[in-house]
Amino acid sequence: MSSATSSTGRHRKAKPMSLAVRRAFIVAAVPVTGALLSAPSALAADKSTKATTTAQSVTADGLDPAEQRIAENLNTRAQSPNLGDTFSGIVLDSASDKVVWGHDADTALMPASNAKLATATAALTVLGPEHRFTTKVVYGDGTLTLIGGGDRMLTTADLTELAKTAAAGVKLGGLDSVKVRIDDSLFPEPTLATGWNDSYYDDQVSPVRSLVVDGKLSADTSIDAGKVFAQQLADQGVTVDGEVTRGTASATDVPVGQHLSPTLSETIKKMLKKSDNDIAETVLRMTALGAGRPATYEDGTAVVRDVLSRHYGVSMTNFEIHDGSGLSRADRIPARTVADILDLLTDPRYRGLLRSIDEGLPVAGEAGSTLGPEWGRFDTPDSQCAVGQVKAKTGTLTGAIALSGLTKAEDGRWKVFSFIENQSSADPAATKDTLDGLAATVNGCWA
Incomplete structure (x- = not known):
């Protein structure tokens, strides 16, 4: 497995906001209270203090010691046969946007329910967090x-x-x-x-x-x-x-x-906690209508692409979605793009608008969510140490398993990660355990 440890940022440039979106930001910009491991204010602080936080001691290849351990340990754990040969992964530092580690990060794979992150972002942007149906x-x-x-x-x-x-x-x-x-x-x-x-x-x-x-x-x-x-x-x-x-x-x-x-915020949180496909498809159509387009798959996904690219500057290279839930086996999203979408949660400009995504992400070991013990998640020696410390969106289809989210690493900085596996011949439960272990590695726990 190769690793990318360049300290160079991704040079994502946020696009100018439309008047309607700016108004939505004004309406939505309210203080964030503390949900379990859900600290957008801390994330925002990371972003707003880049000049000082990036002045830490770093190794020759641009990583601080904690990040170097993440990269080295991921290189080891990513060798697991449970990941097969078709695996895309990336870890970003939220404050500097530098790539801490990556493997085939631009390869577009079936994202499964990680696609719901794109749907949620577009819906909140077009309709606003306080919208009601x-x-x-x-x-x-x-x-x-x-x-x-x-x-x-x-x-x-x-x-x-x-x-x-x-x-x-x-x-x-x-x-x-x-x-x-x-x-x-x-x-x-x-x-x-x-x-x-x-x-x-x-x-x-x-x-x-x-x-x-x-x-x-x-x-x-x-x-x-x-x-x-x-x-x-x-x-x-x-x-x-x-x-x-x-x-x-x-x-x-x-x-x-x-x-x-x-509110739409409450709907989005339920959609993400439970990975509810029906909510995702309905929200996709309501987003299309909110943008003045017909309530179809085609128009809804066109709005998603437009919002991500025009409003947030997220690259649409190799990005292909056909639904709002990620059930489509024709959907393709690179791990880098999923991470870029999640990285929006760490930007202080968007924390009011998008905070329900942050609050809706399942937390490792959280009963009632898709990362709960009832689903056998974060219950192995490789991952148990990260219970309560990782929040991430799951994704599961036949032949596709994904886990993308955020965690605070040993250096006290938030890291954004995305891991997507396709077509592994391993038992899906074993593949999920391996992805949990990768997320735990980003957190810094190492059993």
Whole structure:
């Protein structure tokens, strides 16, 4: 395994922000409180004090002693046969942007769910962290229509409140029965993304619609939500005539009620902690709409590329995505690009806007996240010493395993890392253990 230990930065130049984005920054620039190992303020301090922090004692090749140990130990651990022959990795120093270590860092591989980092960054930039999605109920011609607004956090309890409001209105109008219809026309008819196959609908993701309740995985989340709403109406004493149907609300229909989702920040945090594919695909479409484009895979991913390149100066060389979740087997992103996206979290200009990404990253050993003990993560001698010290986004597909995140190294400086493996013949669990060990190495623990 070769290593890149040049102290030269990557010369990423941030592009000028549009007026809308600048306004979003102003709105979003609030103080950051301390989540577990989530310290954007400390990261920002690293960035803002480059002139002093880079004056430390360094070795001849530009690395300080702690970084030299990282590079040497990664060279050793990256020899593991669990990584196979197709492996891309990089470690950056967040303050100086220098490359501490790298191996085929510009090789574009299947990123799996690491692609969600790109989706989250674009969504927060276009829509803003405080954006909320609206689910509505309208009435017309004897029919109550439940209108989907892209809220992936909608619950049965939320629909119950909407049903109570709607039932009160129906009764006030002297009616005791209505028809129920769902309107999910905000998104086009669901299709498979490039690189998807039908089997994904069994257990990986639902056909992407703008209406869903309780995050249910099903063939028709909109009709399912309509049925829950109809049942809640019945519980309020309103008879529902016939089956729930699909249609488009009329412009003359009367508003009856609406529900606002949690903020986009909260949605993003859940998406990353759980690696929720359905949230990612819905957020991708809402981002496209927010940018004035149709709610499609193609337009959503075009917005992602535009935001990353124009607003943040992230290179799109060898960058190819076809969905928001990373399920596509046609997606390709180099480890260097994933690291560059994560490195935005360490920039004080963006900490208010993007902090929910930082807070949403699973922490090593955090139960309930994709790095929790229930998934067998950070539980080997190579990685146990880094429990609570590494935060990273996981990624898993057949033939693709990734782990990219941040950790504070022995020199007290934040390091950004990305490790992506494709097509290893090893047991996937063993490959994950190896990647956990690499992340632990960046932290500085060495069993």
